[in-house]
Amino acid sequence: MRLSSRELFFVYYFHSKSDHSVMPVISPHPDSFAGFLQELVDARYLEGSANGITKQVIHQGCESLTGAQEAVFQREVIDPYVRKKCDCCGNTIPWPEMFQAIRTSRCLACIIRD
Numbered sequence: 001m002r003l004s005s006r007e008l009f010f011v012y013y014f015h016s017k018s019d020h021s022v023m024p025v026i027s028p029h030p031d032s033f034a035g036f037l038q039e040l041v042d043a044r045y046l047e048g049s050a051n052g053i054t055k056q057v058i059h060q061g062c063e064s065l066t067g068a069q070e071a072v073f074q075r076e077v078i079d080p081y082v083r084k085k086c087d088c089c090g091n092t093i094p095w096p097e098m099f100q101a102i103r104t105s106r107c108l109a110c111i112i113r114d
């Protein structure tokens with residue numbers, strides 16, 4: 001498996017209309033964030049409105065959410081499941097590695113190194 005090369009990643013921002021906060025999002029390409037969300041849906045981590053809102057983001061993007069939907073998405077999906085930094089090396093965890101990081105809180109490079 002090819003490990004993440006940091007220069008491949010670019011930063012874009014998820015703007016929350018509800019509270020004007022800005023969350024940095026790292027992605028090797030635009031589909032990888034959606035790929036992570038699909039893994040959450042497939043693993044049945046999400047319930048009720050959070051599940052429906054996440055499916056909407058997968059298919060229509062964050063821009064399609066209302067302010068109220070964004071607040072739910074932030075509170076029930078981003079906050080509990082997104083690990084911003086690896087507990088071991090401190091590097092930002094890329095989206096393709098994010099699903100396993102829910103349990104490990106570590107990037108793939110650190111898991112392989114152990």
Ligand SMILES: [Zn+2]
Pocket residue numbers: 086087088089090091106107108109110111
């Ligand atoms: Zn690490």
